[in-house]
């Protein structure tokens with residue numbers, strides 16, 4: 001790279017991590033470009049439950065942006081309550097502390113990106129698929145799959161390109177570790193019996209314990225229905241998740257009754273979840289990884305939109321310091337890795353240990369549910385489970 005880089009910061013990926021990073025970079029006078037291979041609105045296979053901590057991160061960044069998102073985002077289902085069904089069929093009702101909602105990612109991610117469009121000077125390049133990433137002493141270069149399109153150069157890269165991150169593959173040689181990876185599928189349904197449109201439901205199953213089935217309302221009478229489990233267990237039990245979901249809905253005693261008159265509105269689609277819980281390199285010379293590209297999904301519950309947004313914001317803060325001091329070396333960027341460790345990864349490691357403890361022992365979960373009938377123990381268990 002002989003000429004000076006085109007931009008100060010390149011954000012690869014415009015999902016929750018990338019959008020939060022772009023929002024947090026606003027006001028620092030940096031030239032920022034954000035690229036995504038998709039044209040928005042774009043779908044993303046997900047449970048569509050937007051964690052309260054994701055909304056809290058946006059509110060802390062700028063309360064007006066949070067209010068703007070809430071005022072414009074439809075359809076969505078405001079949810080505060082969960083119903084969790086243990087392997088033995090016993091149920092637990094939970095009221096979460098933080099207000100939250102579910103929204104199809106088709107809409108949520110588009111609204112978040114619209115905030116970036118409206119409220120920042122970020123240059124957004126859609127339909128820009130990156131096939132390779134190079135870092136040099138002078139900067140970072142993003143090479144597009146379309147060779148007729150010019151590469152992008154920047155002083156530093158914030159990689160937010162999700163579970164199959166090209167950046168993580170090129171820069172850290174990341175491969176899938178099935179002990180720290182989930183596979184999950186979902187489809188949209190309407191006409192499910194005994195739903196109220198505001199409660200999220202989780203079903204743990206005796207025979208597939210390192211995972212759960214979910215029914216999440218997303219507004220307008222539509223439900224995101226899915227199933228996910230640890231990839232290690234998928235391989236060991238030879239489960240075909242795409243076939244298994246409709247079978248489960250047709251045979252599980254409670255679900256079969258409730259889905260008898262339901263309409264399936266979309267294909268069953270699957271995607272991977274890179275789980276947190278063990279140390280990984282998150283920075284190197286001129287780059288930082290965020291969100292799924294940094295494997296920050298909660299191993300117990302499978303949520304990652306919150307950690308994606310939190311890490312995008314922490315990366316932006318680091319990038320501002322780096323640009324101010326013109327220091328992009330590994331040791332300086334390692335401050336971001338430390339922040340992630342303290343604020344996110346330690347909790348994910350606890351979740352991972354808990355998931356590993358409970359997964360082979362359905363009886364333990366049944367006992368936990370029985371204990372949770374005591375209000376004090378329920379509060380403690382909820383704190384432990386995050």
Ligand SMILES: Cc1cc2nc3c(=O)[nH]c(=O)nc-3n(C[C@H](O)[C@H](O)[C@H](O)COP(=O)(O)OP(=O)(O)OC[C@H]3O[C@@H](n4cnc5c(N)ncnc54)[C@H](O)[C@@H]3O)c2cc1C
Nearest residue numbers: 013015016017037046047049130162184291292303304305
């Ligand atoms: C089935 C399933 C259910 C889930 N349910 C939930 C849930 O209910 N709640 C929750 O909080 N989390 C859930 N998750 C996890 C959640 O989806 C992710 O943690 C979250 O999307 C991470 O955000 P991100 O910005 O890091 O990545 P993404 O949202 O994946 O965004 C990455 C972006 O990068 C772009 N990109 C990728 N590669 C390239 C490339 N080569 N060139 C250019 N652009 C590229 C993509 O187009 C995409 O827009 C679920 C995941 C799955 C698979």
